[in-house]
Amino acid sequence: MTRRLPTVKDLLPKLSDLLGLLTMDEHEQLLKDASVHVFRKNELIYNPGDKPTHLHCLLSGKVKICKDGVGGRTQIVRVIRPVEYFGYRPAFAGENYVSYALAFENSTIVRIPMDEVIKVVKGNARLSWFFINRLATDLGRADERTVSLTQKHIRGRLADALLFLKESYGVEEDGFTLSIYLSREDLANLSNMTTSNAIRTLSAFAAERLVAVDGRKVKLLDIAKLEKISRIG
Amino acid sequence: MTRRLPTVKDLLPKLSDLLGLLTMDEHEQLLKDASVHVFRKNELIYNPGDKPTHLHCLLSGKVKICKDGVGGRTQIVRVIRPVEYFGYRPAFAGENYVSYALAFENSTIVRIPMDEVIKVVKGNARLSWFFINRLATDLGRADERTVSLTQKHIRGRLADALLFLKESYGVEEDGFTLSIYLSREDLANLSNMTTSNAIRTLSAFAAERLVAVDGRKVKLLDIAKLEKISRIG
């Protein structure tokens, strides 16, 4: 999984949102054992039960955070885009991982030892605020998602997923095509439905000219209508 | 809603988990505009759309945090017990409330101006850690709940709710009876089902001797079996 890596030093500018909050000493403390990794498409980054030994920062690529439920069905609980930090929650809660992380596509990731991060966090209120703000935002999203996934009908949930993907990863130059190409199964795992129903419902959206589908390429043609479908459930 | 209130000063010992993390100055800063309120059973504490102007601390009583979904159905997303802090998440995320809080029963609450809390948090890493730890824990629970509520069957979800209530509010001296007396509707709103189905399923549990029901009093007779039902969904 590791080949021709850039060094951490090469990547410093990308980490500035977090490192900028630190003193020189803290900066040094976090980076001295940081390392760069490349994960290939569909490669596992961590597993439930693992100790959260590292803070992860996604520099390039795309990552999904998943949980499997009783029926063996998978729920994608978060998606990560560059430059975003992930994999820190259980360390802050004093738990092991309960979810797993997979690379959607080839991804470059910096790993920083979590015990160092925690030491710095406990002494640096600016860095603390950085994480407080993110955790509070994610918690709001999680509660919102709970209600949407349990109460909205299939069309509403799929519309949500499509709009969420647009918001998360954006669109290509044409302004319509989602920048991420997902399997129908991933789409289903985002919106809590079976693959069959993701296929069916996406086809229905295409027939209604809300989207245009070409393989895994999805163009969102009528955002307003999709938002309405999301709203009415 | 306000009558014969104890003063904030009377209640200081109960707030020590948080206040103990502060300097004298910070202590003073937080308490100078703190106030005590009594909410009666079913009284509204805050509403979606409200600005999160205050950190709340529940000193006595019980509180539920709810969100209403598209079908007008209510989801209880969190329950608060004494002594616990709540109502701070949206302030940390820079949002307004998206949920509402209701007193399950008569409750005493201290309200501390949130802008002062944020000022102190931004300068005190020990207080920051207090919130990081809680937010991280709540986020883990929220993700877990999402998967449970979407994937488990009705019996599994109700079993979850009963075990969750035991964990949250404990049991009476007999070691069996839940310390909180909920309406069937609240039980339904915890476990994402209709009131009818909460009634039916609870009756089924009673018939199977997993629980004993007397009005709103619920005894958990067979925890192991309930846990099993929860596990298998």
Added chain:
DNA sequence: CTATTTTTGTGCCGTAGAACATAAAACACA
């Protein structure tokens, strides 16, 4: 370039659980 696996697309059937209806208890309060 063929062989095998994975993904996509459809159709059909079964069922968990919502929706609705109604009635009996329990509770509220004048």
Added chain:
DNA sequence: TGTGTTTTATGTTCTACGGCACAAAAATAG
């Protein structure tokens, strides 16, 4: 004490969606 209101209880119907089967298409491997 009666009268309205909320809560609990139970039966009946209806449907959204999961489960399964199968075929076509696409991706991947050998």
